[in-house]
Amino acid sequence: MDKCTKIKIFNCLLLFCATNFFLYRYFSRPDTGPLISVRNTTIKYFKGFNFSQYLTGIDSRHLTQVKNYSNLEIGTPSPSTDIASLQNTSKTAPVISNATVMLPPCPLVPPRLNGPLATYSQAGTYEDIRAENEGLMPGGRYKPPDCTARHRVAIVIPYRNREEHLKILLRNLHPMLARQQLDYGIFVIDQALPGKFNRAMLMNIGYTEAMKRYDYQCAIFHDVDLIPENDRNIYSCPEMPRHLSAAIDKFNYRLPYDGIYGGVSAINKEHFQLINGFSNMFFGWGGEDDDMASRIRHKGLKITRYPMEIARYRMIKHSKDSGNEQNPQRFALLKTTSQRIETDGLNSLVYSVEKVEALPTHLRIVVLINEKDIIKS
Ligand code: BGN
Numbered sequence: 001m002d003k004c005t006k007i008k009i010f011n012c013l014l015l016f017c018a019t020n021f022f023l024y025r026y027f028s029r030p031d032t033g034p035l036i037s038v039r040n041t042t043i044k045y046f047k048g049f050n051f052s053q054y055l056t057g058i059d060s061r062h063l064t065q066v067k068n069y070s071n072l073e074i075g076t077p078s079p080s081t082d083i084a085s086l087q088n089t090s091k092t093a094p095v096i097s098n099a100t101v102m103l104p105p106c107p108l109v110p111p112r113l114n115g116p117l118a119t120y121s122q123a124g125t126y127e128d129i130r131a132e133n134e135g136l137m138p139g140g141r142y143k144p145p146d147c148t149a150r151h152r153v154a155i156v157i158p159y160r161n162r163e164e165h166l167k168i169l170l171r172n173l174h175p176m177l178a179r180q181q182l183d184y185g186i187f188v189i190d191q192a193l194p195g196k197f198n199r200a201m202l203m204n205i206g207y208t209e210a211m212k213r214y215d216y217q218c219a220i221f222h223d224v225d226l227i228p229e230n231d232r233n234i235y236s237c238p239e240m241p242r243h244l245s246a247a248i249d250k251f252n253y254r255l256p257y258d259g260i261y262g263g264v265s266a267i268n269k270e271h272f273q274l275i276n277g278f279s280n281m282f283f284g285w286g287g288e289d290d291d292m293a294s295r296i297r298h299k300g301l302k303i304t305r306y307p308m309e310i311a312r313y314r315m316i317k318h319s320k321d322s323g324n325e326q327n328p329q330r331f332a333l334l335k336t337t338s339q340r341i342e343t344d345g346l347n348s349l350v351y352s353v354e355k356v357e358a359l360p361t362h363l364r365i366v367v368l369i370n371e372k373d374i375i376k377s
Contacts, residue, residue, distance in 0.1 A: 106147035106181040113179055113231045119314055123167035130360035133174040140170075140186035140362035142178055149183035151236040153266075154216040156206030157188045157224055157362075158199045160323065165224045165316050170361045173222075176231045184235070185214060186362040191369065192354050197324040198369060200278035200288035204349050205367050207272060213363075218268040220244070225316040226263050232310045240304045241267040241296050246311035253312060261296075261303060262289035263313065275299050276345030279333070280374045287330030294337040348377045 123129060130136050135145055143149060155173070159166060166188065177184050189206040191197060203221045210216055218237035226245050233244060245263030247253035275295040282288035296303055305311055333340075350373040355366040 103144075103146065103148045106144055106149055108150075110179060110181045110234070115232055116230050116312075117172075117176070117228070119227045119229060120168060120171045123164075123171040126167070126170070126359050126361045129167065129171045129174065132171070133178060133361075135178065136174055136361065138360060139358035140174075140360075141184070142174070143183045144178075144181045147181065149181055151182050151184075152215060152217045153177075153182050153184040153235055153237060154207065154210035154214070154219045155184055155186045155222055155235070156203055156210060156219050157186065157222050158191070158197075158202035158206065159188045159224055160191045160197055160321070162224050162318070162321075165318065166362075168316060169222070169224055169227060172227050174361065176228060177235060179231055180234050180236070182235060185210065185216070188362045188364045190364055190366045192366050193323070195323070195369060195371060196283040196327075197285075197321065198280065198283050198288075198371075198374075200282050200292070201280040201349070201351070201369055201374070202367070204277040204280060204346055205351050205369075206365070207277060208346065208349060209353070209365055211269070216269070218266060219272060220264065220266045222264050223262070225318060226313045227316065228264075229312040229314055230310050233306055233312070235266065237268050238266050238304060239268070240302045241265065241271055242304045242306070244306070244311055245313045246305045247308045248313045248315055250315045253308065259290065259293050259303075261293035265289075265292075271296075271299075271301055273346065275301070276341055276343075276347055277349075279337070279340060279344050280348060280377075281333055281340070281344055282327060282330060283371055284327030284330075285324050286327055287334055290334055291337050294334070295341055298338050298341060348374070350374060350377050 133142075136142050155177075157166070157169070170186070173186070187206045187210050189202040189209070191202055203219075206221075207219045210219065220235050223245070226248065228244075235244070243261050243263075243265050245265075246255060248263065275292075275298075278288060279291045279295075282291065293303060351367045351369045353365060354368050355364070357364040357366075
């Protein structure tokens with residue numbers, strides 16, 4: 001073997017050892033867990049102060065977890081600080097703003113689902129429901145405590161004068177949505193008297209008001225009298241519009257007709273904007289969901305459904321509501337859907353907000369709508 005070959009072999013061995021050394025260092029590093037990062041922040045603190053409550057948008061359960069991790073990244077002024085050292089220095093009052101906690105993403109399949117559910121048929125007060133649901137925040141907001149939700153969902157309930165049903169629905173929904181590990185808020189859009197009920201317009205209003213408040217990725221429109229019976233019916237943001245209430249006991253758990261889109265449905269923000277939301281022109285009962293299904297098809301989108309064994313609901317029995325009589329105009333309106341899409345919907349909404357109430361289980365928004373304003377616009 002000549003000298004040149006020996007040098008080459010030696011170099012190869014050296015490279016091999018160096019690579020192994022770095023690979024070993026990389027794979028044997030301790031798991032630092034989720035990071036907490038605080039951006040654009042001035043941090044002052046005093047000894048023993050629990051600053052978790054000053055991190056906006058986070059509840060203290062997150063910090064209890066974060067405390068266990070040694071690699072805590074804080075933005076300006078300290079680039080990398082251990083939480084223990086934060087709690088043991090200085091004596092100034094806390095000023096923390098604009099903070100976000102980055103927890104690991106939630107699992108793709110939520111691990112605590114039960115499948116078929118025994119549903120509640122009664123409910124106490126809103127406060128009772130809140131007490132049953134750990135982590136539920138005022139105004140009906142929830143985020144998983146230990147992971148970053150994959151879906152930010154606004155649940156919109158068009159509503160008038162059905163408080164018993166609303167309580168039963170909320171009592172059933174909250175624990176299911178928490179098990180589904182969603183970052184969600186419940187918006188109850190309460191149509192003030194007088195006037196005929198306009199379900200579709202209330203859903204447009206709910207969507208608009210929800211998006212003003214948080215960066216939701218999609219909306220789920222939910223009738224107040226439909227109780228989900230299986231928690232694998234995941235209320236996530238769908239790639240294509242999803243009709244969730246496919247199998248309802250009232251219809252013997254079958255679709256009454258193929259194109260039905262009423263009850264409970266989910267749609268992502270981009271698609272809802274694309275179809276200009278629901279029509280505002282359906283006052284009284286019927287047809288608004290069929291109009292929506294036509295809008296979806298007209299824009300080349302597809303309605304999807306979960307399997308019938310999963311998409312199951314129980315309908316709370318009730319008598320017909322006054323102010324929601326069948327709409328005789330619905331047949332004529334359904335003939336003009338494609339001509340109305342661009343002008344009748346999100347871009348022609350006219351309403352006034354009479355009251356906003358953050359109740360323990362939901363955000364109640366009382367709205368006044370005027371049929372004459374809509375027909376004019
Ligand atoms: C349909 C209604 C829907 C309703 C379902 C289920 C109409 C339009 C008639 C052409 N459609 O008949 O709005 O969701 O029943 O109740 O009335």
